[in-house]
Amino acid sequence: xxxxxxxxxxxxxxxxxxxxxxxxxxxxxxxxxxxxxxxxxxxxxxxxxxxxxxxxxxxxxxxxxxxxxxxxxxxxxxxxxxxxxxxxxxxxxxxxxxxxxxxxxxxxxxxxxxxxxxxxxxxxxxxxxxxxxxxxxxxxxxxxxxxxxxxxxxxxxxxxxxxxxxxxxxxxxxxxxxxxxxxxxxxxxxxxxxxxxxxxxxxxxxxxxxxxxxxxxxxxxxxxxxxxxxxxxxxxxxxxxxxxxxxxxxxxxxxxxxxxxxxxxxxxxxxxxxxxxxxxxxxxxxxxxxxxxxxxxxxxxxxxxxxxxxxxxxxxxxxxxxxxxxxxxxxxxxxxxxxxxxxxxxxxxxxxxxxxxxxxxxxxxxxxxxxxxxxxxxxxxxxxxxxxxxxxxxxxxxxxxxxxxxxxxxxxxxxxxxxxxxxxxxxxxxxxxxxxxxxxxxxxxxxxxxxxxxxxxxxxxxxxxxxxxxxxxxxxxxxxxxxxxxxxxxxxxxxxxxxxxxxxxxxxxxxxxxxxxxxxxxxxxxxxxxxxxxxxxxxxxxxxxxxxxxxxxxxxxxxxxxxxxxxxxxxxxxxxxxxxxxxxxxxxxxxxxxxxxxxxxxxxxxxxxxxxxxxxxxxxxxxxxxxxxxxxxxxxxxxxxxxxxxxxxxxxxxxxxxxxxxxxxxxxxxxxxxxxxxxxxxxxxxxxxxxxxxxxxxxxxxxxxxxxxxxxxxxxxxxxxxxxxxxxxxxxxxxxx
Ligand SMILES: [Cu+2]
Numbered sequence: 178x179x180x181x182x183x184x185x186x187x188x189x190x191x192x193x194x195x196x197x198x199x200x201x202x203x204x205x206x207x208x209x210x211x212x213x214x215x216x217x218x219x220x221x222x223x224x225x226x227x228x229x230x231x232x233x234x235x236x237x238x239x240x241x242x243x244x245x246x247x248x249x250x251x252x253x254x255x256x257x258x259x260x261x262x263x264x265x266x267x268x269x270x271x272x273x274x275x276x277x278x279x280x281x282x283x284x285x286x287x288x289x290x291x292x293x294x295x296x297x298x299x300x301x302x303x304x305x306x307x308x309x310x311x312x313x314x315x316x317x318x319x320x321x322x323x324x325x326x327x328x329x330x331x332x333x334x335x336x337x338x339x340x341x342x343x344x345x346x347x348x349x350x351x352x353x354x355x356x357x358x359x360x361x362x363x364x365x366x367x368x369x370x371x372x373x374x375x376x377x378x379x380x381x382x383x384x385x386x387x388x389x390x391x392x393x394x395x396x397x398x399x400x401x402x403x404x405x406x407x408x409x410x411x412x413x414x415x416x417x418x419x420x421x422x423x424x425x426x427x428x429x430x431x432x433x434x435x436x437x438x439x440x441x442x443x444x445x446x447x448x449x450x451x452x453x454x455x456x457x458x459x460x461x462x463x464x465x466x467x468x469x470x471x472x473x474x475x476x477x478x479x480x481x482x483x484x485x486x487x488x489x490x491x492x493x494x495x496x497x498x499x500x501x502x503x504x505x506x507x508x509x510x511x512x513x514x515x516x517x518x519x520x521x522x523x524x525x526x527x528x529x530x531x532x533x534x535x536x537x538x539x540x541x542x543x544x545x546x547x548x549x550x551x552x553x554x555x556x557x558x559x560x561x562x563x564x565x566x567x568x569x570x571x572x573x574x575x576x577x578x579x580x581x582x583x584x585x586x587x588x589x590x591x592x593x594x595x596x597x598x599x600x601x602x603x604x605x606x607x608x609x610x611x612x613x614x615x616x617x618x619x620x621x622x623x624x625x626x627x628x629x630x631x632x633x634x635x636x637x638x639x640x641x642x643x644x645x646x647x648x649x650x651x652x653x654x655x656x657x658x659x660x661x662x663x664x665x666x667x668x669x670x671x672x673x674x675x676x677x678x679x680x681x682x683x684x685x686x687x688x689x690x691x692x693x694x695x696x697x698x699x700x701x702x703x704x705x706x707x708x709x710x711x712x713x714x715x716x717x718x719x720x721x722x723x724x725x726x727x728x729x730x731x732x733x734x735x736x737x738x739x740x741x742x743x744x745x746x747x748x749x750x751x752x753x754x755x756x757x758x759x760x761x762x763x764x765x766x767x768x769x770x771x772x773x774x775x776x777x778x779x780x781x782x783x784x785x786x787x788x789x790x791x792x793x794x795x796x797x798x799x800x801x802x803x804x805x806x807x808x809x810x811x812x813x814x815x816x817x818x819x820x821x822x823x824x825x826x827x828x829x830x831x832x833x834x835x836x837x838x839x840x841x842x843x844x845x846x847x848x849x850x851x852x853x854x855x856x857x858x859x860x861x862x863x864x865x866x867x868x869x870x871x872x873x874x875x876x877x878x879x880x881x882x883x884x885x886x887x888x889x890x891x892x893x894x895x896x897x898x899x900x901x902x903x904x905x906x907x908x909x910x911x912x913x914x
Contacts, residue, residue, distance in 0.1 A: 221505030227516025265295035416681030564833035580605035670885035698869025791884025
């Protein structure tokens with residue numbers, strides 16, 4: 178009996194094992210088939226003019242730059258010291274719009290290719306970074322270089338490089354100062370820094386650098402290093418701050434100026450040590466590390482949560498056509514090219530809808546985060562992320578989480594320091610059901626005296642094409658979506674997640690909530706600037722403001738005047754009036770129109786730009802003493818200017834290195850030029866004011882940390898364009914009451 182029961186168990190186990198094996202194999206086969214499914218391809222009508230340089234072009238270019246005839250005195254990056262000159266980023270310069278359009282829409286030849294090359298000039302008492310323009314490419318006898326000045330309205334592409342000696346300073350200057358304090362930091366902070374691999378503490382610099390009386394000032398903060406392998410150091414501020422003068426290249430000119438603890442300044446380590454040894458010295462809370470810093474699953478299990486949630490499937494393959502080599506896509510009347518740059522990541526170009534160009538360029542310009550706080554680090558911390566290279570932080574996406582399993586994944590690559598960096602699967606493209614209809618209606622009528630209900634219901638699926646990337650810029654993760662809708666709308670959406678940059682809790686009550694033992698969720702504003710070069714039926718357009726105003730009107734049919742509301746139309750005449758905020762109560766519409774064209778009812782066709790989710794933010798701080806004029810785009814919600822090839826970006830990577838004299842001062846774009854029936858560019862901000870709370874631990878969640886802008890057809894077609902889709906139903910019904 179016992180033997181037969183054992184046999185039964187054995188067969189039962191075998192059966193279960195086989196079932197698991199079958200499930201595993203069939204899932205693997207299914208996934209493999211999914212990936213192997215042929216893409217629906219096409220050949221782009223023209224070459225992509227905005228992608229990265231080709232490998233051959235770059236290797237020839239770099240060899241050419243090293244030739245002594247070019248006079249650049251360059252050292253290979255990997256062998257370079259901080260006293261050498263070396264190559265940074267090399268990338269394609271976008272063509273001028275007129276040249277590009279002549280090629281894309283006319284008989285013009287492919288625009289000549291030029292590269293932008295960033296050169297770090299360390300071999301100088303005053304190190305600097307400058308950019309040169311090299312071309313034509315590929316390298317030939319005609320190739321020359323010249324300073325790449327014309328897109329920098331400072332008039333010069335050179336920027337002081339105060340960070341040339343950063344590594345030397347850290348190891349030979351900062352760390353000796355802090356290791357001398359190790360006994361105190363061990364007691365006050367629970368960590369030590371000796372400049373060794375097993376240090377339990379670290380130093381955070383505040384960016385950008387500051388100036389006082391002509392001297393370059395660097396503030397540093399002690400931080401804990403996470404002991405659990407999670408990237409949580411931005412949650413581990415320790416409230417001890419150091420001030421250094423780092424002016425010049427000669428270490429003899431550098432000085433340790435002061436130390437700040439609990440809102441008290443000490444002019445030297447000795448003064449601080451003396452105070453520390455004095456009875457009554459107030460010791461603040463230490464950071465407490467733990468699971469709260471980790472993103473692993475924690476807390477009580479949720480009921481039924483272990484069952485697989487619903488997922489989307491794509492039964493018959495993609496419904497978009499793709500040219501992978503040219504990163505060109507066609508979908509439901511739209512077509513566009515995807516560009517890439519190391520500083521800014523992906524951008525979209527030559528967006529056509531129903532055979533007409535509607536946007537020449539749509540792309541990120543800058544990601545700014547400005548903090549505030551009682552301490553010098555939180556107060557001064559202001560990020561302009563293009564300096565770090567937003568595109569270089571666009572890593573591999575997670576299939577099934579970041580994007581549906583069935584997405585098409587594309588690669589990016591960029592060239593920096595003489596190397597090519599590949600980022601596999603860092604762009605995903607997919608269609609998704611929005612989860613609600615784009616159109617629906619139910620109609621019922623009671624028929625006759627019998628009370629029969631007769632009617633119909635109509636509904637149209639809301640299928641959206643998404644182009645998605647994620648930039649994980651150190652602590653924060655920004656998800657960038659370009660969403661295309663069946664009614665011709667294009668949505669630009671940003672979601673934030675990842676670790677907040679917290680502050681030490683003490684004395685920061687007015688700048689954020691206290692969200693852990695020693696942590697303040699320091700208040701900051703994200704301003705994320707985009708460029709939309711919108712062209713409505715040609716380049717010549719006008720920016721219309723349609724105000725919705727209260728009024729009192731007399732009517733022939735009424736004895737008394739009536740309080741009511743009506744439309745008031747006006748145009749933005751010139752760039753002096755080109756800085757705008759979103760109106761209170763949304764009582765104004767902003768529409769880019771072509772006033773040389775009328776539809777059959779006499780209205781001008783246009784594209785409306787309108788916030789679609791979240792609340793667009795601009796900087797609350799007036800005239801930031803830290804970012805100065807380096808981020809003028811952050812002062813309003815949106816801007817309109819006349820297109821110029823020399824005003825191609827609202828910011829620049831180099832702005833962050835020299836906010837006192839930024840390479841691009843966006844404010845200079847507004848010089849009174851007419852905007853009436855001109856080629857217009859709209860610069861709009863997404864973002865938010867972020868007062869982090871306990872729900873931002875361990876990571877900010879995207880439910881509230883998001884915002885989007887919709888660019889939508891406005892009297893552009895005679896009818897809603899989503900009527901073209903076959904993915905709709907009309908159901909007639911007849912019921913008795
Ligand atoms: Cu934030």
